[in-house]
Amino acid sequence: MPLVTTTDMFKKAYAGGYAIGAFNVNNMEIVQAITEAAGELNSPIILQVSAGARKYANHTYLVKLVEAALIENPQIPIALHLDHGADFDICKSCVDGGFTSVMIDASKYPFQENIEITKKVVEYAHDHGVVVEAELGKLAGIEDDVKVKAEDSSYTQPEEVEEFVDKTGVDSLAIAIGTSHGAYKFKPGTKPQLRFDILHEIEKKIPGFPIVLHGASSVPQEYVKIINENGGALKDAIGVPEDQLREAARSAVCKINIDSDLRLGLTAGVREVLSQHPDYFDPRQYLTVGRANVKAVVAHKIKDVLGSEGKAL
Ligand code: G3H
Numbered sequence: 684m685p686l687v688t689t690t691d692m693f694k695k696a697y698a699g700g701y702a703i704g705a706f707n708v709n710n711m712e713i714v715q716a717i718t719e720a721a722g723e724l725n726s727p728i729i730l731q732v733s734a735g736a737r738k739y740a741n742h743t744y745l746v747k748l749v750e751a752a753l754i755e756n757p758q759i760p761i762a763l764h765l766d767h768g769a770d771f772d773i774c775k776s777c778v779d780g781g782f783t784s785v786m787i788d789a790s791k792y793p794f795q796e797n798i799e800i801t802k803k804v805v806e807y808a809h810d811h812g813v814v815v816e817a818e819l820g821k822l823a824g825i826e827d828d829v830k831v832k833a834e835d836s837s838y839t840q841p842e843e844v845e846e847f848v849d850k851t852g853v854d855s856l857a858i859a860i861g862t863s864h865g866a867y868k869f870k871p872g873t874k875p876q877l878r879f880d881i882l883h884e885i886e887k888k889i890p891g892f893p894i895v896l897h898g899a900s901s902v903p904q905e906y907v908k909i910i911n912e913n914g915g916a917l918k919d920a921i922g923v924p925e926d927q928l929r930e931a932a933r934s935a936v937c938k939i940n941i942d943s944d945l946r947l948g949l950t951a952g953v954r955e956v957l958s959q960h961p962d963y964f965d966p967r968q969y970l971t972v973g974r975a976n977v978k979a980v981v982a983h984k985i986k987d988v989l990g991s992e993g994k995a996l
Pocket residue numbers: 707733734735736766767825826827828864865942943
């Protein structure tokens with residue numbers, strides 16, 4: 684089937700109490716790993732591309748890799764999404780360039796400015812049959828080399844969501860309830876806890892509306908260990924506990940964003956193979972193992988965290 688938007692995916696996910704995984708893609712191995720896992724488990728999936736991914740791999744290469752994945756996995760719905768579009772121009776470029784969904788992330792601007800920027804993107808995207816995600820509240824962490832310090836992050840204010848959704852016409856909303864981007868989400872020694880009270884207040888304000896959770900990697904400690912035992916230095920890398928993500932998936936959260944866990948799986952595989960075989964220099968020897976780890980991460984998320992297994996049927 685051709686690329687789809689997220690409209691139908693989110694409607695079913697909301698009603699069914701599960702979430703769709705949105706996984707970041709940067710190269711062929713990652714596209715293959717995600718879509719093979721989703722294909723085998725009959726799960727709908729969102730492939731998302733950041734500005735950094737477009738800079739690294741080139742828009743056309745990424746779109747064509749995703750088109751290849753559609754041919755290889757014709758039975759599952761796949762959406763192609765722009766992750767953290769910083770302005771109208773990058774959103775327009777992705778709408779014009781074959782994406783079915785874009786995120787306009789104007790969350791760093793004041794509320795009214797966020798509304799204006801988002802509305803402009805929504806009008807253009809909807810005219811072209813593309814759906815739009817926006818963000819209210821600020822996540823801590825790193826995106827495209829922009830670091831938002833924990834003290835500059837802020838939770839989404841539930842009293843703002845209704846006006847934002849009404850005035851912008853946006854299709855889904857990313858909120859800040861304690862997640863952050865990257866592999867260092869919580870201070871060591873503290874108990875990681877998402878603000879489900881804020882999420883539930885938001886749900887009440889905009890019933891039936893799909894919510895998105897960014898920064899939702901769990902930072903699997905087995906991969907952190909392999910990386911550190913094979914020359915890496917990831918000290919105190921901590922993610923979101925998976926039971927909290929499962930709880931989020933059962934709520935109005937219809938899209939859960941995961942990138943760092945894929946990076947950890949890939950890096951652990953590559954580091955392990957190269958330490959064990961210092962004589963290897965064929966990229967296929969180590970990328971095969973890295974890709975298998977990414978596939979295992981995605982399969983685990985679909986089955987044990989998101990609950991989207993079998994939902995493509
Ligand atoms: O939101 C952050 C995603 O992990 C994308 O990261 O901007 O380094 O590609 P990136």
